Amino acid sequence: MTSISTATQQARPHAGPAWMVLALACAGQFMVILDASIVNVALPSIQRDLGFTPTGLAWVVNGYLLTFAGFMLLGGRAADLFGRRRMLVAGLLLFSVSSLAGGLATAPEVLVAARVAQGMGAAMLAPATLAVINTGFTDQRARARAFGAWSASGGVGGMAGALAGGAITTGLSWRWVFLINVPIGAALIAVAMMALAGTRDGRREPLDLAGAVTGTAGLAALIYGVMQSADHGWTSAPVVGPAGAGLLLLVVFAVVQARLAAQPMMPLRLFGIRRVAVGNVMLLLFGGIAIAMWYFTSLFLQNVLGYSALRAGLGQTPAAVAFVVIARLAAALLPRTGVRALVLAGCGALLAGFGWLAQAHAGSGYVAGVLGPTLLVAAGIGLTFPTLMAVATAGAPEGDAGIIGGLANTTSQVGGSIGLAVLATAAGARAAAEAGGSSPAAALAAGYDLVFLVAAGLALAVAAVSLLLPRHRRG
Known part of the structure; x- marks a missing residue:
């Protein structure tokens, strides 16, 4: 608590203590990740009650993920311009209201629209939570601990989603998967009003509308095209058309940012900061690693070992707990070891864990075939993910904290979307x-064994890119 108190004194003044600010940021991240996973177990019940077609049902998940990833850069810049406190509260409000609409939905179209709005709320909320940490914890040790706690909260959200989705759907109704967000969101809004009451942020500067439109539309179109690859194949029109249009819009976005915008939404000078540029490349690669671990391990447990969805969630719980513990340990080690040492150690654990996991087969037992290797992989993720988020958001001016947080989140989400499509195809x-x-x-x-081998290759690539980071200097 001493280092956190010191960080509070060096940061912008808040009405609430450092622990309250950090708890708010972690709770916001928990909600965002929870809602990405909690719905999955409830999908069969939702389909039966609302009459979804199989294709339409996928948009209960994709509608959220598409707007979440597509609007994150815009949400990050809005936090810089209009204030982190305003955007955090607005994101919580939109997320809660859309959750209420989803829980009360009586038609498929209403639920999909609510999920799209939820994704927009998450895109406002996630960069603001990172910006609050970035500007509120300036002491190196306290900042590392804050990022460790923030990363761990996402791991807890993913774990809780897998378990709570089945429990809530079985014990209550699928509607409570959404309705539970309403009281939580209301409580967090009240905490935000107290903890960030003294915050003075935001600036009088027009929003770069051309950049906002081309950047958001480009990301959304690219991710939409990638999502279609599982059903239509990589060379089909439903994939090539949207993905090609998305890439073209992102090129236009880059031109607008570099040459036309007086106040660019995504200042390209930020990529001149080596830690920001290298950190985001590593996060892009890391997205496929995370998907290989949590998504494909769950499929292995269910489709190969015959576990139920709830039992598969329980089977992944030890790894999720290991991730939370190691993420907190990484936060304590980061100021002493520097980024490169932790990333290399984490990639070593990932390489060993995925190499072991790639040997699993239909006759493997849970302990030797899944538990042992996933504990190693979880340790590797715990060492690398909070470290990568810290390095990708470090060194930028305070006025760009929101867009830097949005960029890091976007890079991670895009990496995960592309990773899922490529690995599922393979x-x-x-x-x-x-x-x-x-x-x-x-x-x-x-x-699935091929997926795990590819993930090991991605870990090697992250390790190689980490060598571009500056060496750690003690003191």
């Missing part, structure tokens, strides 16, 4: 190739 192709001479479970296991 797993499907490998499983199809093995289907003729193997049982269905064995063929699927071969596909």
Whole structure:
């Protein structure tokens, strides 16, 4: 608590103590990640009650993820211009109201619209939580601990989503998967009004509308195209059309930022900060690692070992706990070791864990085949993820804290979306190739094993990129 108190004295004055500011940021991140995962277990019940088609049902998940990733840069810049406190409260309000609408939905279109609005609320909220930490904790040790707690809260949110989704849907109703956000959001709004009451941020500067439109539309179109790859194939019109349009819009966005905008939404000078540029490249690669761990391990437990969704969630709980513990440890070590040492250690654990996990097959037991390697992988994620978020948001001017947070979150989300599409395609192709001479479970296991080997390769790539970071200097 001493270092956190010191950080508070050096930061912008807040009405609330440092622990309250940090708790608010962590709770906001928890909600954002929770809602990305809690709905998955409830999807069959939602389909039965509201009459979703299989294609339409996917948009209960995709509607949230698409707007969350697509609007994050805009949400980050809005936090810089209009104030982090305003955007955090506005994000919580939109998230809570749209959760209420989703919980009360009586038609598929209403629920999808509510999920789209939820994603927009999350895109306002997530960069603001990072900006609050970035500007509120200036002491190096306190800042590292804050990022460790923030990262751990996301891990807890993902774990809680897998478990709570099944429990709430079974014990109450799928509607409470959304309605539970309403009282939580109201409580967090009250905390935000107290904890950040003394915050003086934001500036009188017009929003770069051309940059906002091209950047947001470009990201949304690119992610939408990537999402279609699982159903239509990478060379199909539903993939190439939106993804190509998205890339073209992002090129226009870059030109607008570099040459046309008087006050650019995404100042390209920020990429001149080596830590920001290298950190975001590593986060882009890391998105595929996280997907391989949490998403494909869950599929392995269910489709190969025959676990139920709830039992698979419980099977991943030890790894989630390990991630939370190691993330907090990484936060304590970061000021002493520097970024590169932690990233290399984490990548070593990822390489060993995924290499071990790639040996799993239909006859593997849970302890030797899944538990052991996922604990190693979780340790690697715990060492690397909070470290990457800290480095990707460090060294930028305070007035750009929101856009830097939005960029880091966007990079991570885009990496995860592309990683999911590429890895799912690879797993499907490998499983199809093995289907003729193997049982269905064995063929699927071969596909997932390829995913884990690719993830090990991504860990090696992150380690290589980390060598571009400046060396750690003690003191």
